[in-house]
Amino acid sequence: MQQFNDNRFIEAVNIPNPLYQSLKGRYFVGQTEIIRFGQGKNAWGKLSNPAHSDVDLFVNAFTVTNYSNQPFVAEIWFNPITPGKSMISNKVASANTALTPLPKPEVKITFAELVQGVPKKGVNVFKRIVAPKSTLVSDEDGKFIFSSGGSFVIFLVSPDDETVEAEVAFGWFEKNCK
Template identity: 70%
Template sequence: MTAFNHDKFNKVVDIPNPLFQSLQGKYFVGQTETIRLGKGRNAWGGLFTPQYSDVHLFVNAFTITNHSDEPFVAEIWFNPTLSGKPKTSDKVSPSNTTLSPLPKPKSKLKFAEFVKDAPKNGVNVFKRIVPPNSTLVSDEDGKYIFSSGGSFVIFLVSPGNKTVKAEVAFGWFEKKGDPII
């Protein structure tokens, strides 16, 4: 009988890319404040990479939470020009909180409410209907990639005469230099 030789085998561990990015301190999560829309006024939340930052943004996941009894449409835009008075969210964190010091993202999570105008320029790549009292979740595996000065925006379209409340959240990772992983 031949003895089993453990030395002939190598252990291989396959981990998902978001976990790999998190372990390196390059994966971030965040959400807008509660934003309001309705009565012909819209809202938006998005991720924005600073101009000339040499940072590439990889959008991994997003959620849209509807706190109302009314459905509304969410439009996903690449690189639009937006109106409104944007605020920068402070509800952002690296997903790996064991690192010290905690890494900070270069991209900014911004939002605006009660916006009159629709986005201009850019591309409205798809739309989603957000059902009442629910959260729509989309896992994108980092396939939406934006270079310096780019943005990924979720534009929430007014559902009519009622004012509704919503939040938009994102999971993303960032890489300096060449976007090829």
Template identity: 65%
Template sequence: MRFGEGKNAWGGLVNPSKSDVNFFVNAFTITNHSSHPFEAEIWFNPVPPGNPKISKNVTPANTAISPLPKPEVKIAYAEFVEGFPRKGVMAFRRIAPPQSTLASDEDGKFIFPPCGSFIIFLVSPNNDIIQAEVAFGWFEKDKRE
């Protein structure tokens, strides 16, 4: 994702309203490809700004299953957005140092129902354009179980 010049970016896990699953955040990473640090805000259930796109870069961890399962949860993202998330809760922050990757193992302790979301919001640090990546590991369980 790209951001900077006063505009932000975000990526996250979004659980559709009709999914019938709860999702559990297992891990996430934030990679900073730039020479400048930036702040990453971790949000629970916000309404993020911008027009999100849905990533097709999704794969199950167990590729021996046939046919491969298709997740209900979507990875959404938006670049060069104005403003900050509304509603929800900004749960915590991380600083992404230059040329580095932050990894966080959450072991499924963050749980989101249908209509819930786990968003990593990348805050523009200055006028430079920043290139960054976020990645997620999660699992889903039928909410009726």
């Protein structure tokens, strides 16, 4: 009769990739300010990977919160030139707040409200309808990847008859590309 020998086994733990990236200090979360659009003027929120950042941007999740009483369309764009004057959000943090010092992202969240026009160049890869008084949630598991100079944009299309308010939020991780 053979006896059980616990020394033959290796303990292994599988963890989700976003948790792994957070433990490494490479996962970040953030949101835009409340942005307004409507009556022919649009808005957008963007994850912008600066030129020469030396990181690849992996989009893990995004949300669009609609505070209005009517639906609107959110267009998802890869690498467009966006209209309007952009602002940089300061509502960004490392997902792992136990690290010292706290990691700082290379990628920026930028946004614009009440802009004329639509994105140029780039690719509108899909659209989503954002229901009234709701939050659209999309988990992308890091599959959308942008090198330095690239961007991931949520473009909010103007409803014709009223001005609405929304927020765009992102979860992403960064990896050095050297």
